[in-house]
Amino acid sequence: MYIVKGAMLASICAVTLAGCTQQAGEAMPQPIEVSDATGAISLPEGFDRWPTLGAWATASAGPDTPVNELHTVYVSPGGIESYRKDGVFADGTVLVKAVSDVKAAPLTTGNAHWAAKDKVWFVMVKDSKNSHKDNPLWREGWGWALFDAGDPSKQVATSFEETCQTCHEPAKDSDWIYSAAYPVLHDGEPKKASWDPN
Ligand code: HEC
Known part of the structure; x- marks a missing residue:
């Protein structure tokens, strides 16, 4: 089970105020349970009320067709700060890419x-310890999952290898992301990536 880092900070602050940098009155993130023991x-x-990492507009039928999807990427509280400090997301950080139809x-x-x-x-879900070796959806330092809007209670990906790996291979050298x-991860500066032909 993962509890998002900010939530741990909240409980530490509750126990002792020494060393707690959170400002009085600042909203405390609530604990978020995203995975069980298996x-x-x-x-x-x-x-959808978490900070936004960024967004994509795609023309999924091909480069010259109209934009027909928006991808909004959310990150659990504290995730952006952990990346800006260490260059990797802290364990327990959760990313959600929400795919929607568009109106224009x-x-x-x-x-x-x-x-x-x-x-x-x-x-x-970031997991540098690879805690669930027996679960095919936990690979390469992450837990991977997919939910359909028709039934958000049901995880539908079969395995990292089958459902996610090929498409994320171009981003392998940046921790699969x-x-x-x-830009929020890089002081607002655009960064050149190996997958970017521009
Ligand atoms: C058809 C190819 C494809 C598949 C399949 C795919 N992804 Fe991605 N994913 C991408 C691309 C490309 C991006 C960034 C660009 C975009 O969203 O258009 C992305 C972005 C993401 C992001 C936002 C963070 C980032 O890397 O920028 C998450 C989270 C994510 N994918 C999770 C998954 C998971 C979990 C699976 C498997 C269940 C999966 N993806 C399967 C291609 C894919």
Whole structure:
């Protein structure tokens, strides 16, 4: 079971105020349970109110077709700070990529697209200790999971190898994450990645 780091800070602060850097009145993150003893991952409650790591707009039918999906990536509280400090996400950090249909309309900015109906949620849980060797969804320092909007209570990925690996191979050298696309991790500077042909 993973408890997000900020939650541990909250309980430490409750026990002793010495060394607690949290400002009075600042909202304390609540403990978030994302996996059980066997490594079965569930969709974390309230993830859509977590900080956003970044977003993607995709034309999934091909490069010259209209944008038809938005991908919004959320990170559990404290995750951004851990990455900016150590260059890797701290154990227990949870990433959720929410995929939605889009609506589009000519607005005052141009041909604007915005998130409409939820389709699926991809979830990753950082686990540098590879704690669940017997579970095929825990590999390469992460727990991997997929949920369909039709039934968010059911995890539907079969294994890391079958459901996730091939597509994340281009980002293998950055801990399997397309991290260069998230300026908040790099002081707002765009970062060049091996998967980026620009
Ligand atoms: C069809 C290819 C494909 C498959 C299959 C796939 N991913 Fe991804 N994933 C990507 C790409 C490409 C990105 C970043 C760009 C985007 O979202 O369009 C991404 C981004 C993510 C992100 C946001 C963090 C990041 O790496 O930027 C998470 C979380 C994620 N994927 C989890 C998963 C999990 C868990 C699985 C398996 C259950 C999976 N993905 C399967 C291609 C894929």
